[in-house]
Each structure stands twice: as structure tokens, then as C-alpha cells.
Amino acid sequence: MARRIRVPGLVDIVLVTEPEEIRSLDDEQKVDRNFVRRGPLLNRLITRRIRRWFHIQGQLLPTLVPRSDGVRRERQRQLADSLPPAGGRPVCSDIQLDRLAHFVRGAGSRDDAAITVQEVVGKAFFPDYEADQASWKASELIDRFREGFSLRAILWRITGRLRRSRQLLLDRARQDRWAMHGSAIGMHGILKALERMRDLRAAPDATSLGEGSVLSRCLAPPSQVPRTVEAMFATPVAAKHLRPGTVVILRLGEAGPRAPGPETVFMHGHWNACPAEAFVTELLRAVWRRS
Amino acid sequence: MAASTLERLVAGIFRLINRSRVWYRLPFSLAVANLVALRVDLRYRNVFDTETALQDPQPPSFDFRHCRTADGSFNDLLKAWMGMAGTRFGRNAPLSQTFGESPPGLYEPNPRVVSRELLARREFIPAPTVNVLLASWLQFMVHDWLSHGFNDKTRPPHCFPVPSGDDWPKAEMSILRTGPDNQTGPADEGRPATFRNIVTQWWDGSQIYGSDLKMQQCVRSTPLGILPNGKLHMDETGHLPLDPEAANDPDPELELAGVNGNWWIGLSAMHTLFNREHNAIVDRLRTEYPEKEGEWLFQKARLINSALIVKIHATEWTPALLQSPTLQYAMRASWWGTLGDAYFKAFGRPQRNELLSGIPNSPQDHHAAPYAITEEFTAVYRLHSLIPDDFSFRRHRDNTEIYACTLADLFVGGSARLHRKVAFEDVLYSLGTSHPGAPVLHNFPNHLRRIPEKREQNAFTDLAATDILRDRERGVPRYCAFRRILRMSVPKSFAELTDNETWQRELQAIYGDVERVDMLTGTLAETKPPGFAISDTAFRIFILMAGRRIKSDRFLTDDYTPDVYTPAGIAWVEENGMREVLLRHAPSLGRALADVRNSFFPWTRPTG
Numbered sequence: 092m093a094r095r096i097r098v099p100g101l102v103d104i105v106l107v108t109e110p111e112e113i114r115s116l117d118d119e120q121k122v123d124r125n126f127v128r129r130g131p132l133l134n135r136l137i138t139r140r141i142r143r144w145f146h147i148q149g150q151l152l153p154t155l156v157p158r159s160d161g162v163r164r165e166r167q168r169q170l171a172d173s174l175p176p177a178g179g180r181p182v183c184s185d186i187q188l189d190r191l192a193h194f195v196r197g198a199g200s201r202d203d204a205a206i207t208v209q210e211v212v213g214k215a216f217f218p219d220y221e222a223d224q225a226s227w228k229a230s231e232l233i234d235r236f237r238e239g240f241s242l243r244a245i246l247w248r249i250t251g252r253l254r255r256s257r258q259l260l261l262d263r264a265r266q267d268r269w270a271m272h273g274s275a276i277g278m279h280g281i282l283k284a285l286e287r288m289r290d291l292r293a294a295p296d297a298t299s300l301g302e303g304s305v306l307s308r309c310l311a312p313p314s315q316v317p318r319t320v321e322a323m324f325a326t327p328v329a330a331k332h333l334r335p336g337t338v339v340i341l342r343l344g345e346a347g348p349r350a351p352g353p354e355t356v357f358m359h360g361h362w363n364a365c366p367a368e369a370f371v372t373e374l375l376r377a378v379w380r381r382s
Numbered sequence: 383m384a385a386s387t388l389e390r391l392v393a394g395i396f397r398l399i400n401r402s403r404v405w406y407r408l409p410f411s412l413a414v415a416n417l418v419a420l421r422v423d424l425r426y427r428n429v430f431d432t433e434t435a436l437q438d439p440q441p442p443s444f445d446f447r448h449c450r451t452a453d454g455s456f457n458d459l460l461k462a463w464m465g466m467a468g469t470r471f472g473r474n475a476p477l478s479q480t481f482g483e484s485p486p487g488l489y490e491p492n493p494r495v496v497s498r499e500l501l502a503r504r505e506f507i508p509a510p511t512v513n514v515l516l517a518s519w520l521q522f523m524v525h526d527w528l529s530h531g532f533n534d535k536t537r538p539p540h541c542f543p544v545p546s547g548d549d550w551p552k553a554e555m556s557i558l559r560t561g562p563d564n565q566t567g568p569a570d571e572g573r574p575a576t577f578r579n580i581v582t583q584w585w586d587g588s589q590i591y592g593s594d595l596k597m598q599q600c601v602r603s604t605p606l607g608i609l610p611n612g613k614l615h616m617d618e619t620g621h622l623p624l625d626p627e628a629a630n631d632p633d634p635e636l637e638l639a640g641v642n643g644n645w646w647i648g649l650s651a652m653h654t655l656f657n658r659e660h661n662a663i664v665d666r667l668r669t670e671y672p673e674k675e676g677e678w679l680f681q682k683a684r685l686i687n688s689a690l691i692v693k694i695h696a697t698e699w700t701p702a703l704l705q706s707p708t709l710q711y712a713m714r715a716s717w718w719g720t721l722g723d724a725y726f727k728a729f730g731r732p733q734r735n736e737l738l739s740g741i742p743n744s745p746q747d748h749h750a751a752p753y754a755i756t757e758e759f760t761a762v763y764r765l766h767s768l769i770p771d772d773f774s775f776r777r778h779r780d781n782t783e784i785y786a787c788t789l790a791d792l793f794v795g796g797s798a799r800l801h802r803k804v805a806f807e808d809v810l811y812s813l814g815t816s817h818p819g820a821p822v823l824h825n826f827p828n829h830l831r832r833i834p835e836k837r838e839q840n841a842f843t844d845l846a847a848t849d850i851l852r853d854r855e856r857g858v859p860r861y862c863a864f865r866r867i868l869r870m871s872v873p874k875s876f877a878e879l880t881d882n883e884t885w886q887r888e889l890q891a892i893y894g895d896v897e898r899v900d901m902l903t904g905t906l907a908e909t910k911p912p913g914f915a916i917s918d919t920a921f922r923i924f925i926l927m928a929g930r931r932i933k934s935d936r937f938l939t940d941d942y943t944p945d946v947y948t949p950a951g952i953a954w955v956e957e958n959g960m961r962e963v964l965l966r967h968a969p970s971l972g973r974a975l976a977d978v979r980n981s982f983f984p985w986t987r988p989t990g
Contacts, residue, residue, distance in 0.1 A: 295895040296860065299487025304857075307478045307572060348476030349430055349751070352572035360568070 093328045102133035103337045105329055110350035112328045113341045117361055121322045122339055123157045130336025137317065137338055144236065144253070147261060152272045154316070158362050166269060170366035174215055175373070182374040183211040192381035195289045202227060205282050212278045213263065215370060216270035226263050229256035230275045237276065238314070277367060284309040284375055292382055305379050306372060312356045314344035393423040397869065404871075404918070406706065406911040413708040414715075417925065418737070424926040428868065430473040431751035432576045434569035438462040448946050449681035450688070450937060452595040454582025457936050464752045465583040465934070467593035470563065470576045471528070472754035474923060475867045480757070480857035481574040488854050489542040491892050494555050497846035498548060499892055500903055501826040506770060508817035509915055512702050515810075516982040517768035517818040518648025519699050522656075524763055525589035525641040525649070526691075527931070528755045531580040533558035540851060551840040557848050560855060574857050581641065583755045585695075585931045585938070587688035590614070590656055592640035600626075601640055601657075602680065611668075612679030613661045621801050622654055628795075635795025646789065647773070650797035651809055658967045660687045663954060670950045685937060686951040689742075692932060693717055694960045700928065702982035704921065706913035716741055716929060726956075741932045746939040753934035759927045761858045761901050762920035764849045767825040768818040775804045778811035778974055781987050789829040807968040814974065814985040821916055823885055823906050853901050861904025861919070862897045868922045880907045 093107040107113050116122050126138040145152045156163045175182045183191075187207050194204035205227045213220030233256055236244050247253040264270035287309040291297060300308075320337040333339070346355055353359035357368040365371075396419035399408070405416040439455045439462055446456040455466040463469060473480050482488075539556040563576045570576070581593040592598045602608050604615050604623075615638075617623045622637035636645055639653045663683040667674070700713045718726045719739035725732075726739070736744040773792065775785045784804050792800060800809065819825045830845040858864070861879075862872045873879040873896055876886040885907050893899050899907075901919075908917040916924070932938045937946065944952050960981035964971055974985040 295897045296483070296487055296863075298490065299483035299854070301481060301484040303572065304481030304484075304574070307481060307574070348478060351476075351478040351574075352570075354569065354572075356572075359571075 092330070095329050095331075099131070101131050103131050103334065104134070105333065105337060105339045106342055107328060107339060108342045108345040110346045110355060113343065113346050114354075114361075116318065116326070116328060116339060117341065117358065117363070119324070119326070120158075121320060121324045121333075122318050123159075123321050124155055124317070125157050125319050125321060126151070126155060126317075130334075130338070134336055134338050138319070141317065144257065147266055147268050147271060150268055152276070153268055154272060154276075154363070167364070167366050170269060171364075171369075174367055174370040176369060182215075182370055182377060187211050188377055188381050191285060191378045195285060195292050195378055195382040197289060197293055201282075201286070204285055205231070205278075208278050208281050208285070209274050211374065212273045212281070213270065215367075216267060216273065217265065220263065220270075220274070222263070222274070226259060226274070229259045230278060232256045233260065233275045234279045273367065277365075280311065280313065281371055281374065283311055284371075285378065287311070288375065288379060288382070292379075302376055302379065306375055307351045309375060310351075310356045310372070312343035312347050315340050315342045317341075389422045393419045396420065397423065404911075406708065406918070410708060410711075414712055417708065417712050420922070421925055421929055424474075424868070424922060425749040425930070427750070428474045428926060429749060429751040429756070429930070430475070430477055432470045432472055432477065432573075432754070433463075433752065434573075435567050436461075436463045436469070439466065445681075448941075450584070450586050450685060452591070452598045453593055454584050454586060454588070457584055457586075458746075458748070458753070458934075459936070461752055464748075465754065467580060467582045467588075468578055469583065469754060471579050471760070472751060472756045474756045474758035474926070475859050475864070477574055479859055479863065479867065482857040483854040488540070488851070491898070492542055492545060493557075493847035493850040494542070494544050494548065494550065494844065495892060496850050496900065496903060497826070497831060497844050500823050500888060501767075501846040501850075501906075502831060503767075503771065503819070503825050503828050506772070507820045507822060507825045509768070509820040510817055511705060511984070512818060512915070512982050513984045514648060514770065514813040514816045514818050515651075516699065516702055517765075518652050518813060519695070519982070520763070520765060520768065521644070521649055522589060522652040523691075523695060523699075525581070525643070526585060526587060527581070527583065528579050528760055529581045529641065529643070530577055530760075531561045534561050537562075540855070550844070551842065555844065555847060557843075557851050560852065577757070577856060579755055583753065584935055585688065585692050586935075587640075587656075587684060587691060589641040590639060590653065590660070590687070591684055597640055601638060608676075610676045612664045612676040612683060614657045616654075616657055616661065619801075620654075620658065620806070621798070622650065622657060624798065633795040635798040637798050645794050645797060646769075647792040647797045647800055647809065648769075648813060650801070651806075651813060654806065655810075655963060655967055656687060656691065659690070659963050660684070662966060663687055663951075666950060666954065667948065671948070682948060682951055685947055686954050689938065689942070689947070689955045690958055690963070692938060693955055694963075696928065696932070698960050698980055699982055700924070702980050703915050704913065704924075705915075706911065709913075716932070736933070741929060742938055743942045744933070744939055746934065746936050748934050749930070753930065756923075756927065757856050757858055758864070759923050761853050761856075762905060762916075762923045764853075764902055765821050765916070766827060766830055766845060766849070767821045767906065769827045769830065770816065770819055771827050771829055773812070773816070775800070775808060775812040776815070778808050778971060779988065781815075784808060789827060807970050810964065810968050811971060811974055811985065814971075814981070815987055817984065821906060823888075823903070825906075849902055850900050858901055860897065861899040861901050864901055864904075865919055868919070870919065870922070879904065879909075881909045882907070 093105050093112055095105045097103045107116060126141045128135050128138055141155060145155055153163050190207045191204060193199045206222045209222035209227055209230060213222055236253060260275045261271060264274055291305060291308060318339040318341060320333045320335055320339060323332050323334050325332050343355055353368060357365040359368060396416050405413055408416055442451055453467045456462045458464040537559055539558045541554055541556045544550045544553055544555050560577055563578050582588045592601060599608055601614055609615060615623055622639060625636045625638040625642060628634050628636040636642060637650055660683050663686050664679045667679050667682055696717045697714050701710045714723060717740045721738055731739040731743055733739060734744050771789050773787055774783055776783050826846045833843040833845060835841040835843055859867060865872050876889045876896055879896060880886060889907060905917040905920045908919060911918050961975055964981060977986050
């Protein structure tokens, strides 16, 4: 059963870690991504934070918009059909592949690999996308900010670093929500996978590992994703009814080891399936082979 | 159900303590508390479900609320499929770390080299504190819990070269692959391969009664049909009947049992004993409930017989294998609770609290995943080293030898033929007074390293090499990785793995890197806790799964009650043990057992 933190008027959050429960709540129509200000104080702060920092011209990033959003649905479908390797297009250039394989072999720095990953992701949207140290650092900061509340995050807000980083990434992504999500947030999943791959490559049992095993060990879902409750309903996941405004945190990172595979990592087969599944898996597979 | 805050706190404290001091180096009371904390930790962090799309079976026309079904279904009433025959093995390692190994690493180091250089028995190394019944019991239990079924003959086998200078009859060794899971679906995409357990996963005596209705009826039947009195069929001499299905086999004298694969005299003795016990329970129940029919008597006797086996395993067999004061106490506490058996016998179970009154009759709980036997459990139970190569059968009255033979003479029909030469009491006496092998390197029975499959084609099986390959094939993590998964310290060198300097050199020569050491080799080489016959690594899986087999089973928890078992049935389980079973069916063994505290310790030989 999920853990619920509930203090009337202050907080009402449900933390879900079991794969089966995550699946059932993700499929539940009354659980959505509607981040309007409501519910207890802390819930309001969470939704305000999401609305304040993860929008582009008033539109939230695609992973934060409701299931009923027609634009999201259509673009999700288009992207799944158009991102490489669709149409036989390579997921990255030979030079990029070499650079990433070089990193996996244990040479090269994390920063260099990160810039290459950001470039690969960006170019999947805009062929002339350019990544550099500044854009990588900006996306690193956004990713850390996304992880949750911290003193450092407050400092970034006060000093304006957060705003500048966000603006830089927005400019590089040409205000495109999907390109912004991929180059600022999604790329970190790929980078983490490459870091794990580097560890695997160095292990003495590297020759025993099949590609399926490598992918499964390297791919990791985002640590957590937020959802909101839209109408009161009873669920075996929680002892008491969930109410409108309750924030549900699907802790995919903890569920991952119990249910590895595309369903957990990419929400494969669900309404919110990641359209970049084929792109990411093909990229990682190519890097492992090249390394 | 999730761990309580207190459980999490205690588990966390002991995790910190164990960073500097392992549990068996703590004072007694702290070590006991540490074991409880370890079990909590393992229950919530080391059980993983592999099922993806199971449908509940149709309810049988049978009182499944009060009796065990033949196939193990409807034990858990919410997930009726749980633990039934044909469901998947679970895992103790996170699923992403359980992909089977691929060539070339799959064959590195060469399994035959590991078999020959590290496992082969040079001379018999006995385990002097226990007897061969302990080894027999282990296999008897394993046949209850698990079987991967027939190997896969449709795909090419695993093949690897036999090193030059080896006396293996062929230049290449081939080992059939494990039978695959043929019921996978889209939800299994991207996940490691799964395997199915063809017997019921519960501790329900399925090795005696079978895992389907057909087999259950078979063991209850004479050529004239099912015995109407609820008993299991035994021949006129009180032995197991011959298996009718083996009538056309090269050796047609295989005895009949719910599971009779890998048959030898140790299994034959255990099956004979507990078939007789079933029939004795039926007699007792008939006296108490004369109006009941044979079917009812059979089903209740099965429940009672199975629970008695569980009790013997928890309170006698395991303490014999793990002879430390902490474990003696902990294992008895798993059945009677921390208040102990004296309190239990005086006042009964005080409440349904696992810690105070033991797991039986406490609330059923599967913890982090639906119940299933795991692949890692299968791997740590590879204890073939316990089996001796040579046997001497002697009279219990004067210890004179009747018949000496090798393990090969006792395989399959060899057991039935032995029963014609040696009385059942003398078979038990001989096994009870002989030592099994110690589970260490260089002690794998040589007969099992060259099992004839088709002698005319020079086809043999090296079970030691097969054991090594099976773990790699099924994605059981190697030794160091496995210890990491269990949050144990990991040896950085061979010297940290074992105190034995010769073994350190041998392991270094074969593996090169300690990270490559196989689970089986590592657990056999590992320096063991004081009094333990097995490694601390294997013990972690034992302590997790031993409790789980009971705690998940409705008939051993919520329904371990006089209502389900009958008052006479509960009394039978609680008042009997291995000694009572032995003396009931072989009463002349009284003298041999008189001075023995545990029936799995070596028995007394007559003097003078």
C-alpha cells in the first residue's frame, strides 16, 4: 500500500512505489496532470512551482499537461512516428557515436559526454541545434531544481541563475515545448544510462552481458513524476478516499528494480508513453556496440 | 503490507552495526535481534515478482477453504494462482540484474574446468556432526518446492570445449538449456527470461502427493483403483509400489512417488517414512472421526503430514545444519515464538504475534511480492556435496555390514533392489550413522560428475559443470554481485573470500578476478560462521525463504487452526517430531536414537 502524508490544511500527498499500484493509478481517469492551485498549503506550493518554472508561454511542458490535452496527444503520436530511427534515419552521427562510445570505454569526461547527448537530442528536433558547456550546465541546474525543494534551489532563484538557465535552454529549443523537455530534462535519463553503461563496461563480466541485459541495467525511469487527483475516489492503494487536489507522486525510480522494462521506464502502452522510446533505446544500443 | 516504522528503524540500526560487525560476532541477544532485523530487511528488499499477466484459475469443485488443492491454487484466496504448479520462479535480486549471461562470458571460466579443478571430490570430506538423513531430507524438501521440469530439446544445447588432458569422453561438452517459459506476453518485453516451477511452490508435501490431480490419484491407487480409506498405496511389505509409468524404462524398478526424479536410497527412505506417516495419521483420524469418508481423511492427513514436515524442517533439520546457539534459538522461535516451546506447551500460543508465538497461526503476509520460490533460492540449495559416493549398509542390532555399494548402485531401481536385501530399519540406521559430505570445495560426488545418460553413445552428464552453467544461464548473479544485492561486505581479493590459502591460489588460477567467482563456488569456498555447514551468503537466502514459505501459506498461518486441521490434527503436528516418526515406523531403532538430541545428528552405534 502507498504511503500517504496527510495533515489537514497543510499537506495531502500520496507516495506510490509498487509497480502494480503505479500502473493502476496511471490508468485511473480520476488521476491526471492538472496542476491548478488547490488543496492544502504544501500541495499549492508544489503546483505553483510546476506552473511557474515548467511552462513556455503559459503552456506547460508536455509531461505536465492533462491526459485530455489534444495537442499533446497529437504531437506525441507525430514524434513517435518521426524521431529517429523512424524512416531509417540514424539516431546520431558517426562522430557523436564515437564520442559517446569513448566515454563508455572509460575515457573522456562526463561534461563532454553530456554535451554530446544534449546535442544528439536537440538535433533530433532541429538539425542545427547546438549544445555547449553553458547549455549543458543550464540543463543540469534545471534538472536538480526539478528534483525538489532545497536551499540551493532558493539561492538559484534569488540570484537569477534559474531564470537565466531556463531562458538559455528555451532559446536553444526555439520555444518548442518538446525540444525543451528533451534537451533540458529528458537528456539526463540518457546521460545516467551512459554512466551506468560505463560501469558495466568496466566490470569483469562485461563479456557475459547481452544487449537486453545491458539496456535493462542502464535504462532508468525518472525518479518520480507528479499527478493530481481530480475527483474523490476509493482505491486499494490508500486506506482512505483520495480527494481532489491530492498530489500523487509516482516514484518510478523505486519501482524500477521491481519492474524493469519499457513499461516502467517509458510508460510503454499507457496514455503517457514516451515518444522517444525507440530513439533512446536505439541510441544506447548503438553506443554499447560501438564501445 | 509495508514494513512498520519500528521494523524499518530496527533494520536500519542493524544495517549500520553490520557495517563494522557481522551478526554472528555479536553477543547472543543482540545476534538474535540482528537476525530478526535481517529477515525484515530481506523480506522487503529482496523479493521480486516476475509474473506479468496471470489469470486466476477456475474455482475447483472441492473444499479449497479447508484443504489443499492438488495444484496449489487457492492457497491465497485473493490471488488464487499464487504458488500453483506452473507459475514462475520469483527472484531475490532486482530484475534488471537477473538477465542470463551470454557467450562468451557464459562459458568463462569453462564450467568443466571449474568442475574438475575446484569441485571434484579428491577424497571424501565428511561433515562429522550430522548424518546422511540430513542430505536425504534436503533433497526430499527440494522436490516439494521446485522443479524446472524437462530441459529444452528444441533449441541447440550449450556447448563448450573440454580442455585437453581431461578424461571426458568427448572433445566438447554439451548441456541442454533449461526448459523455457512458453507463456510470455508483451508485458515481458525488455525483461529477463523467466522460468516456470512445474511443481506447487508451497510447502505442501507435493513430492509425496504430486502437483496435479492425476498424480495424486496415482499415489492413492492400487491396480484396482483409488484406496477408499484415504491412505497412500504401499506394497504388501510396507514399501513404495513401483511406478507403473517406468514399466518400459531400462530400469523398471523405480518406486512411485509424487516426484521420483533423481531417485536414490535417501529419497526412497524419506518417502517410505512419510507415506507410512500419512497412513498412520489416517488411522488416528478415523478413530477420532469414524463417520468421515476416505476423501476427507486423505485431505486432512495430507494437511497434517505436510505441516509436520514443515515443523521438523524448522525445528530439527535447520538447527542440525546451522549449529550455533543463536540459530538453534532463532529457528525454534520461528515455530514456537520467542516465548519458547516450554511456554507454548504450558499455555498454548498466546496471541497471533509472529515474534512472540512463532509464524504458525500468525497472519498470512507475502511482504514485498506474491509468494514464489526464487531462482537464487534454487541456486543456494545446490548442495550435492552432501551426498557420499560410497555406502555401507549395516544391521542396527550389531552394526555388522550387510551390503557395501556405491551411489551408482542406489540410483533409480537400485533403491527398490536394496530394500529386498536390507530391512527398512537397517537402511535408516545405516543412513543415520553415516556422515554426509561437507559442503565445501573439492567434495562434489564423483558419481554425479559422470552420470550415464546413454552409456552406449558415451553420453554422460557432469552435474557439477551443469550446476555452474545453470546459475549463469538463469541470471543468478555471481558471488560478489550477489553479496552486494544482499547488502553484505564484498571480498576484494581471494584472501578475503576464504581463509584456506590453497583454495585462494586455486580460485585465483581459475577465475583471475574475484568478481568472476560463481555463486556456487563462492559459497562453497567462503569461510563459514562458527558451527555452520553452509556459508553466511547462502544463509541469508535461507533465513528469508524459510520464513516466507510458512508466512505466505494460508494453511500454516491464518488457517493453522483446529477448525481446518481438526483438534487431533493440530495435536499430531505439535506433539510429534522426526524421532517420533522414525520410532513409529521403525520401533527397533530406539536404542540407536536413545542418546541423540537431534535425529539428524549421527546416531549411536551398538558397542560390545
